[in-house]
Amino acid sequence: MSTSIRKRLTYWLMPVLLLTGTAFAVPTWLNVHEEIDELFDKVLLDAAYALSHANYAQGAKTDSNDLALHGNGVDLVSQIRDSEGRILFQSHAFSPIPLGGKSGYDTVNWQNQAWRVVNLKTDKGLIQVAQAQQERRETANEITLHLLTPLLILLPALTLWLGWAIGRGLAPLAQVADAVAHRNPHSLAPIPNKDLPAEVNILVDALNGLLNQLNQALSAQRQFTADAAHELRSPLTALSLQAQLAERAIAPEQRAQALQTLRQGIDRASHLVQQLLTLARLDPEVGDSPLKPLFLDDLARNVVADFAPLAANRHVDLGLTRADHVLVAGAEEALRILLGNLIDNAIRYSPTNTRIDVSVVNDAKTVRLEVNDTGTGIALNERGRVFDRFYRVLNSAESGSGLGLAIAKRIADQHQADITLSDGDGDMGLKVIVTFPENRE
Numbered sequence: 001m002s003t004s005i006r007k008r009l010t011y012w013l014m015p016v017l018l019l020t021g022t023a024f025a026v027p028t029w030l031n032v033h034e035e036i037d038e039l040f041d042k043v044l045l046d047a048a049y050a051l052s053h054a055n056y057a058q059g060a061k062t063d064s065n066d067l068a069l070h071g072n073g074v075d076l077v078s079q080i081r082d083s084e085g086r087i088l089f090q091s092h093a094f095s096p097i098p099l100g101g102k103s104g105y106d107t108v109n110w111q112n113q114a115w116r117v118v119n120l121k122t123d124k125g126l127i128q129v130a131q132a133q134q135e136r137r138e139t140a141n142e143i144t145l146h147l148l149t150p151l152l153i154l155l156p157a158l159t160l161w162l163g164w165a166i167g168r169g170l171a172p173l174a175q176v177a178d179a180v181a182h183r184n185p186h187s188l189a190p191i192p193n194k195d196l197p198a199e200v201n202i203l204v205d206a207l208n209g210l211l212n213q214l215n216q217a218l219s220a221q222r223q224f225t226a227d228a229a230h231e232l233r234s235p236l237t238a239l240s241l242q243a244q245l246a247e248r249a250i251a252p253e254q255r256a257q258a259l260q261t262l263r264q265g266i267d268r269a270s271h272l273v274q275q276l277l278t279l280a281r282l283d284p285e286v287g288d289s290p291l292k293p294l295f296l297d298d299l300a301r302n303v304v305a306d307f308a309p310l311a312a313n314r315h316v317d318l319g320l321t322r323a324d325h326v327l328v329a330g331a332e333e334a335l336r337i338l339l340g341n342l343i344d345n346a347i348r349y350s351p352t353n354t355r356i357d358v359s360v361v362n363d364a365k366t367v368r369l370e371v372n373d374t375g376t377g378i379a380l381n382e383r384g385r386v387f388d389r390f391y392r393v394l395n396s397a398e399s400g401s402g403l404g405l406a407i408a409k410r411i412a413d414q415h416q417a418d419i420t421l422s423d424g425d426g427d428m429g430l431k432v433i434v435t436f437p438e439n440r441e
Contacts, residue, residue, distance in 0.1 A: 013162055017162075021151060028144060032147065043076070044105075044130075045118050047129045048118050051078055052120065075131065076091070076131055077129070078091040079128050080126070082124070085099070088124075102119070103120070105119075106119060111132075113133070115130045116133055117130040118130075175196075185214075185218065188215040191204050239265045245258045294330055296330075297323040303336055304320045304343070304358050311347050315352040316347055316350055316355065317354070322361060324367075326362040335415070337407060338434065341407050343358065344404060345404045346371055346375065351375060356372070356373045357373075358372075366435050368436070371431070378430055386421070408434075416437050419434050420432075420433050
């Protein structure tokens with residue numbers, strides 16, 4: 001079960017507030033009691049010195065039965081004993097203050113409670129001044145309470161304010177959630193990010209980037225569907241007509257010719273569907289496949305071997321003329337499709353008795369994959385368009401889908417590689433060069 005950010009912040013901040021209050025209250029309580037003890041001890045000593053210089057006569061008689069007072073409400077109690085221990089003076093009619101065991105400050109149990117006593121020895125005898133510890137504690141507690149009252153009021157107020165502040169701070173998240181909830185596949189406009197906190201802006205920017213990618217993906221899907229429907233209409237119509245011609249043919253020669261034409265149409269349609277499926281797999285992103293290190297020369301060697309029978313059937317000399325051992329980061333299946341389409345195009349559009357050379361070149365800064373043929377080549381004014389989907393070179397005798405170079409360009413872009421066309425070696429044919437960004441060996 002997930003916990004809201006509000007509750008998490010509350011659970012984290014409340015102990016902090018309690019610890020802060022305790023860290024302030026406990027030392028305050030201890031310091032006040034310590035200071036009060038020091039202050040009243042000084043008062044006791046001052047009172048004892050004052051009494052030693054005063055003129056006094058025989059004090060009040062001791063009344064052992066007068067225990068009702070117990071020192072309650074009495075600040076100071078004093079008495080004087082002579083050198084023999086006889087009471088010479090008493091400020092109150094209490095039982096005598098017990099003799100302490102030491103000079104100076106002492107704590108004794110008198111009148112059924114603790115008293116703080118100062119014992120001052122003079123030429124006249126022993127002067128004792130006492131104060132009930134309870135009086136000290138009550139005074140210290142009252143002062144402490146007065147000091148901590150603002151804190152006791154502030155902590156609940158601060159708790160309420162934090163709850164309000166957390167709610168206000170999380171309000172932009174609710175705003176963003178509401179904006180996302182109102183989005184649908186047909187409403188992919190960016191989420192407004194005006195006046196949002198920087199932390200929320202990071203989330204909004206990421207969501208807007210995702211919405212933009214989704215919008216591009218849907219646009220590409222719609223475009224692909226329209227293009228595919230348009231491109232498949234003509235081959236399917238042609239297949240239907242060729243099938244009708246085969247049915248109507250009477251002579252064996254005519255029927256054989258019609259069936260051969262039908263098979264060729266089926267092959268072309270099959271090739272078109274295969275290319276469309278490949279393009280659909282690449283659009284809008286093939287980036288779900290992570291790029292992994294692979295040896296480009298091994299991949300080129302395998303692809304060339306796969307297409308060798310097709311090239312031999314067309315009487316085309318296909319070979320791997322250079323294969324530098326080089327490591328690149330790529331999606332193996334995608335690079336196979338790229339090189340396969342380049343070789344397939346070269347075979348299809350090259351006359352018989354020509355050659356196709358595939359090279360993997362590793363120089364100081366870049367890695368190049370080259371496919372060089374000695375065929376008819378592509379005119380300069382058409383080289384910029386052959387990467388468009390369904391574009392076919394004018395006056396080409398070979399029928400095709402017009403997707404091979406478009407697929408190769410898409411895969412190259414996904415690998416941050418450049419794909420260019422130039423004249424073939426010796427100004428004959430066409431050379432397709434795929435340049436990877438850097439040498440990754």
